[in-house]
Amino acid sequence: MNSNTSALLTDLYMLTMLQGFFHEGMEAPATYEFFVRDLPPERGFLLAAGLEQVLKYLETLRFTEQELAWLASTERFDQNFVDYLAKLRFAGDVYAMPEGTVFFPNEPILRVTAPIPQAQFIETRVINLLHFQTLLASKAARCVLVAPEKLLVDFGLRRAHGAEAGLLAARAAYLAGFGGTATVLAGKEYDIPIFGTMAHSFIQAHDSEPAAFEGFAHAQPNNVVLLIDTYDTEAGARKVVEVAPRLKAEGIAIKGVRLDSGNLAEHARKVRKILDEGGLSRTNIFSSGNLDEHMLRELLRSGAPIDGFGIGTRLDTSADAPYLDCAYKLVEYAGHPRRKRSEGKATWPGRKQVYRSYNAQGRYMQTDIITIEGDVLPGEPLIQAVMKGGQRLRSAEPLHESRERASRQLAQLPEHLRALDTTPPFSVTISPALEALASQADREVAS
Amino acid sequence: MNSNTSALLTDLYMLTMLQGFFHEGMEAPATYEFFVRDLPPERGFLLAAGLEQVLKYLETLRFTEQELAWLASTERFDQNFVDYLAKLRFAGDVYAMPEGTVFFPNEPILRVTAPIPQAQFIETRVINLLHFQTLLASKAARCVLVAPEKLLVDFGLRRAHGAEAGLLAARAAYLAGFGGTATVLAGKEYDIPIFGTMAHSFIQAHDSEPAAFEGFAHAQPNNVVLLIDTYDTEAGARKVVEVAPRLKAEGIAIKGVRLDSGNLAEHARKVRKILDEGGLSRTNIFSSGNLDEHMLRELLRSGAPIDGFGIGTRLDTSADAPYLDCAYKLVEYAGHPRRKRSEGKATWPGRKQVYRSYNAQGRYMQTDIITIEGDVLPGEPLIQAVMKGGQRLRSAEPLHESRERASRQLAQLPEHLRALDTTPPFSVTISPALEALASQADREVAS
Numbered sequence: 001m002n003s004n005t006s007a008l009l010t011d012l013y014m015l016t017m018l019q020g021f022f023h024e025g026m027e028a029p030a031t032y033e034f035f036v037r038d039l040p041p042e043r044g045f046l047l048a049a050g051l052e053q054v055l056k057y058l059e060t061l062r063f064t065e066q067e068l069a070w071l072a073s074t075e076r077f078d079q080n081f082v083d084y085l086a087k088l089r090f091a092g093d094v095y096a097m098p099e100g101t102v103f104f105p106n107e108p109i110l111r112v113t114a115p116i117p118q119a120q121f122i123e124t125r126v127i128n129l130l131h132f133q134t135l136l137a138s139k140a141a142r143c144v145l146v147a148p149e150k151l152l153v154d155f156g157l158r159r160a161h162g163a164e165a166g167l168l169a170a171r172a173a174y175l176a177g178f179g180g181t182a183t184v185l186a187g188k189e190y191d192i193p194i195f196g197t198m199a200h201s202f203i204q205a206h207d208s209e210p211a212a213f214e215g216f217a218h219a220q221p222n223n224v225v226l227l228i229d230t231y232d233t234e235a236g237a238r239k240v241v242e243v244a245p246r247l248k249a250e251g252i253a254i255k256g257v258r259l260d261s262g263n264l265a266e267h268a269r270k271v272r273k274i275l276d277e278g279g280l281s282r283t284n285i286f287s288s289g290n291l292d293e294h295m296l297r298e299l300l301r302s303g304a305p306i307d308g309f310g311i312g313t314r315l316d317t318s319a320d321a322p323y324l325d326c327a328y329k330l331v332e333y334a335g336h337p338r339r340k341r342s343e344g345k346a347t348w349p350g351r352k353q354v355y356r357s358y359n360a361q362g363r364y365m366q367t368d369i370i371t372i373e374g375d376v377l378p379g380e381p382l383i384q385a386v387m388k389g390g391q392r393l394r395s396a397e398p399l400h401e402s403r404e405r406a407s408r409q410l411a412q413l414p415e416h417l418r419a420l421d422t423t424p425p426f427s428v429t430i431s432p433a434l435e436a437l438a439s440q441a442d443r444e445v446a447s
Numbered sequence: 448m449n450s451n452t453s454a455l456l457t458d459l460y461m462l463t464m465l466q467g468f469f470h471e472g473m474e475a476p477a478t479y480e481f482f483v484r485d486l487p488p489e490r491g492f493l494l495a496a497g498l499e500q501v502l503k504y505l506e507t508l509r510f511t512e513q514e515l516a517w518l519a520s521t522e523r524f525d526q527n528f529v530d531y532l533a534k535l536r537f538a539g540d541v542y543a544m545p546e547g548t549v550f551f552p553n554e555p556i557l558r559v560t561a562p563i564p565q566a567q568f569i570e571t572r573v574i575n576l577l578h579f580q581t582l583l584a585s586k587a588a589r590c591v592l593v594a595p596e597k598l599l600v601d602f603g604l605r606r607a608h609g610a611e612a613g614l615l616a617a618r619a620a621y622l623a624g625f626g627g628t629a630t631v632l633a634g635k636e637y638d639i640p641i642f643g644t645m646a647h648s649f650i651q652a653h654d655s656e657p658a659a660f661e662g663f664a665h666a667q668p669n670n671v672v673l674l675i676d677t678y679d680t681e682a683g684a685r686k687v688v689e690v691a692p693r694l695k696a697e698g699i700a701i702k703g704v705r706l707d708s709g710n711l712a713e714h715a716r717k718v719r720k721i722l723d724e725g726g727l728s729r730t731n732i733f734s735s736g737n738l739d740e741h742m743l744r745e746l747l748r749s750g751a752p753i754d755g756f757g758i759g760t761r762l763d764t765s766a767d768a769p770y771l772d773c774a775y776k777l778v779e780y781a782g783h784p785r786r787k788r789s790e791g792k793a794t795w796p797g798r799k800q801v802y803r804s805y806n807a808q809g810r811y812m813q814t815d816i817i818t819i820e821g822d823v824l825p826g827e828p829l830i831q832a833v834m835k836g837g838q839r840l841r842s843a844e845p846l847h848e849s850r851e852r853a854s855r856q857l858a859q860l861p862e863h864l865r866a867l868d869t870t871p872p873f874s875v876t877i878s879p880a881l882e883a884l885a886s887q888a889d890r891e892v893a894s
Contacts (some may be wrong), residue, residue: 002449004610008632011604014645015631016667020649023666029648030652069634076670116652123646127605128613141657157458158574159770161616163451164609167573171579184462185455188517196459199570201777202467205477219470223523313770322769323606323760330648335638338651341678 004164007063007088008070010124015071021117028334031335031351032123033108034130035329038142039363041319043428044417047141047406048109049172050133052396055387058090061122069363090118094387097354099397100137100175101382102408102413104428105372107354109134111383116333123328131326132165136172139203139318141410144177144313145418147300151308153195155288156316166320169316170311175403177410182310190399195310197225197258197286201291204230209239217252219244225256225286228271233259237271241278256284256307265304272305284308292319293420325373348434349441364414371431450609451768454510454535455517457571459521462518464527468564468694475762477563477780478798479570480555481577491864492873494588494853495548495556496619499843502834503892505537508569520762528551537565541834544801546844547584547622547853548829549860554801554817556581558830563780570775578773579612583619586765588857589740590758591624592865594747598755600642601628601736603763616763621821622850629757637846642735642757644672651677656686664690664699672703672733673717679708684718691807703731703754711736712751719752731755739766740867784888795881796888802826811861 003009021027036046063071063085072082092114110130112119132352141151154173157166170186180193187194198216206212209230217224224247228236237257244254257275259267264287275283288310289301299306313319329347330338337349355384357380359366369377386393416423449457470476483493492824510518510532519529539561548555559566588598599619604613627640636643645663653659656677664671671694672869675683684704691701704722706714711734722730733758734746746753760766775784776794784796798820804827806813816824833840863870 001634002451003614003632004450006632008635009604009610010615010631011629012634012641013645014631014643016643016663016670017645017649020645020663020666021652024662026652026662032648059486074641076667087680104457110460120646120648124605125610128607131606132608155458156841157456158571159578160575161574161579161608161764161769162611162614163575164611166456167450168609182458184457184459184648185450185453185461185828187521188455188514189450194459196461196463197553198464198467199818200787201479201567201785202464204777204787205468205473205780215473216467218461218465220523223463228565310483317608317769319766319769322608322764322766326517326606330651338648340647340651388577398686405466 004058005089006067007061008067012123014121014124015077016162017116018085018121019077021120022081022084023399024246025388029113030119030330030331031113032328033105033331033352034110034126035108035327036105037325037327040324042320043138043418044414045102045104045138045422046134046324047137047176047409048097048103048134049099049137049175050130050168051096051099051110051386053133053168054110054128054314055094055392055396057125057129057150057392058122058387059392060318061088061090063088067276079114088118088121089390090114090122092118092387093385093389095383096386098384098401098405099384100409102365102409103354103382104368104426106428107368108346108383113351114116125330126226127326127328131324132367133168133172135318135321135324137406138178139321140173140176140178141406142420143296143315145410146293146420147296147309151179152177153308153310154178154183154315155310155312159313160316166316171399173315174251175372175399176406177403189199192399197223198227200227200230200260203227209236210243213240213243217254218248221252221389224252225255225258226254226323227258227260229257229259229267233262233267234270234274237274238278240283241274241280244280245279255285256286258286258288260289264306265299268304268306286310288312290314294414297315297420336363336444337437339438339441341442347428348438350381350434351438354382356382363412365412366414367427367429369429369431370434370436372433375431375433377431452507452513454508455514457568460569461571462524464828465564465568466524466604467533468567469531474562474564476518476560477566477777478558478560478853479566479775480778480799481557481573481702482555482774484554484772484774485552487771488869489767490585491580491866491870492549492551492585492860493771494623494856495544495550495581496546496584496622497577497615497852498543498546498557498833499783500576500580500615501692502541502839502843504572504576505541505569505834506839508537510535510540512598514556526530532788535568536559536563536837537569538837540810540832540836541564543833544831545852546830546849547597547856549812549856550801550829551815551873553795553798553875554815555830559796560797573585574773574775578769578771580619581764582768582771583616583763584623586762586768587623587625588853589867590762591744592857593744594739594756597753598626599624600755600757601625601630602757602759604630606760607763615764616783622846622851637865639846642868644670645674647674647677650674656683660687660690661694662699663692670887671699671701672705673701674705674707676706676708676714680709680714681717681721684721687730688727691725691727701727701730703733705733705735707734707736711753712746712749714753715753733757735759737761744867783891784884786885786888788835788889795877795885797881798880799830801829803829805859808857812859812873813861814874814876815885816876816878817881819880819884822878822880824878
């Protein structure tokens with residue numbers, strides 16, 4: 001069983017609600033939108049990601065015989081309803097901001113219109129997919145903004161929350177501008193460049209560091225990056241200098257060294273000096289170990305001579321903000337606008353579009369306005385049709401295209417949003433048309 | 448392709464190291480141990496979880512033809528090595544603390560002994576599996592300690608980090624003492640009780656709350672739990688009282704109501720009064736919305752009349768501590784103890800055992816001592832053999848047995864570790880035999 005694609009990967013209340021809709025014969029078209037309510041403390045913007053996985057989920061959604069039999073066996077559902085589930089497919093329309101688009105609170109990045117059982121049922125997995133990749137791409141973008149000239153590599157699979165998190169973190173980080181990942185399967189599945197050298201255990205299994213370095217170099221002469229901090233970082237660097245001539249005689253160049261502990265800036269400066277004096281000025285320094293965007297900024301500000309960074313745990317768990325306050329909400333049913341008014345959770349009704357304006361030179365984002373679909377305003381509309389009647393309108397966007405979009409969008413961020421610290425929020429306004437629709441929705445609901 | 452079981456779900460450096468071992472003919476037995484270096488700020492103990500998934504991974508590990516062909520196509524590996532990978536199986540020994548065991552920093556919860564390529568290769572996925580479930584079970588245990596008499600339900604799939612995180616979070620929370628989960632697939636895969644009612648959208652899709660309540664009740668007369676905060680919580684409760692006699696006439700009882708927003712304690716008191724005065728004193732109040740162990744404690748201290756809690760995002764992401772500082776480290780190679788001495792990351796060498804002592808009445812854990820295997824000390828040895836030569840020594844432990852162990856272990860926690868706040872650490876000492884082995888390891892390494 002592939003649990004990642006199971007239709008049972010959902011909350012039970014989707015099924016109990018569907019049973020309600022089924023018994024009441026409710027299947028009028030409903031529109032739901034996915035949006036983020038508020039930004040985490042240290043975020044000034046978010047980067048949309050995960051749409052491709054959502055579309056794939058919608059295309060392939062169906063219950064297997066075995067799943068249906070299990071549902072029937074729980075005695076929670078009557079057989080008519082289980083037979084109905086057997087035929088459930090997603091045949092609705094989807095509008096979305098393309099992956100790699102910068103967005104802000106209350107702006108929908110996905111809109112689904114379908115008969116209400118279909119549009120409702122998909123909620124759990126749609127949120128699960130969009131939330132995580134958007135969270136990760138937004139975290140990774142901060143690293144990219146801080147270190148635009150450096151090679152950044154995702155090292156986080158081991159502490160990612162499970163298999164899918166590790167894979168999708170690699171994808172989201174690459175989309176946001178990382179150079180690659182250590183996760184082999186992400187290389188195979190998403191054609192992302194993969195990077196990797198050795199762990200401390202490789203050194204420790206050998207009787208000495210020089211023996212480990214030479215053994216490794218002989219096994220992969222084109223990818224010689226040596227980990228030098230197992231015992232003493234500077235001593236490790238001197239051993240690299242010691243083995244270099246022997247390897248050079250065999251035609252093997254030492255591409256780089258890796259530091260993984262201690263004061264990275266201080267070690268990097270000392271190691272750079274040892275390598276340069278030892279004739280290894282073309283050997284790069286790669287660094288890892290508890291890194292995040294703040295540590296990156298500190299290392300770069302200190303002028304540490306580090307050429308690339310492996311960023312793991314704090315990226316893959318989005319450690320400072322491990323979740324977004326996001327929702328997938330009903331905004332229209334059977335042609336009528338709907339909104340939720342729960343305390344602190346009120347939402348905007350109706351199908352929406354977002355228009356973005358740039359400054360006079362067209363170089364920086366200046367303001368967004370959220371309005372209702374069909375209300376044409378100045379600016380660039382961000383939400384596009386991507387699926388009609390359950391069919392994609394175009395084939396899957398290659399990941400490098402999403403990555404290029406993200407790069408262009410990050411270049412268009414206003415200066416104050418490029419900082420790591422809390423900044424004045426980007427200007428997002430609600431159009432008069434949307435305000436009017438909200439009042440209409442409130443009047444319509446008999447409460 | 449099921450990405451959760453792919454042998455490529457690993458870091459590239461596992462493969463480059465294996466290529467090194469292969470070329471050097473290194474295949475002597477190596478022992479690695481998984482442990483946590485330090486506790487997150489708000490944790491006084493951890494609960495071991497994830498062993499079952501690790502054993503399954505080890506039993507089934509192999510590269511498919513397609514994976515091998517892809518590896519060859521990357522031109523990073525020579526054909527002899529790819530042929531060697533085709534035959535790679537895990538045939539080693541595994542010792543572990545059983546799932547549901549309370550443990551502390553530096554105590555190994557898993558020990559693997561196998562030819563070094565096998566023991567090394569599994570590192571990434573072993574950490575990925577043990578880390579996440581241990582993280583989650585430890586977070587869930589805090590909720591259970593705070594609210595031992597309440598029904599606690601995992602609601603977190605949507606904001607869990609991907610599919611596997613959602614599934615394994617449900618498993619880990621149940622193991623730690625939760626009553627169940629909303630995640631349907633976790634019910635099917637792990638036989639965990641599932642819970643679910645309705646979302647706000649179900650209410651909003653109807654013309655009025657009473658219409659929604661009655662529609663839902665007719666569709667599942669045995670599971671009538673009604674969400675009452677979509678528009679106004681107390682008004683919602685009065686509508687429940689209004690429809691109750693009509694439903695009662697049809698033989699349908701209202702099992703509960705759910706609150707999901709606002710001041711939960713205040714709403715619960717008002718709603719309890721409305722329900723009691725309306726003759727619904729047997730209707731439960733279930734509550735959800737941004738809950739964690741602190742919020743639970745606050746609600747219970749305030750005496751809020753709430754019978755059960757749905758705990759989602761902050762549980763499934765372990766929001767206050769989204770990762771553990773854990774490692775899987777080489778401790779012995781070819782019969783010689785090994786340790787890493789990197790700054791701030793030094794480890795203890797050799798195969799270890801942990802002995803736990805209890806107070807005189809045998810009721811509370813008093814102290815742990817970490818020593819080398821074979822050094823018999825007073826107390827209960829926590830680490831047991833679970834796999835020999837790649838074969839399990841017994842069949843998979845049923846989840847309810849791990850859950851019962853967790854429950855017994857939590858009951859044996861010393862009082863100060865049951866608090867939510869930072870507490871004096873539990874006493875864990877290093878035996879003289881282990882200290883001596885560490886000195887020996889340092890002497891042996893030519894550095």
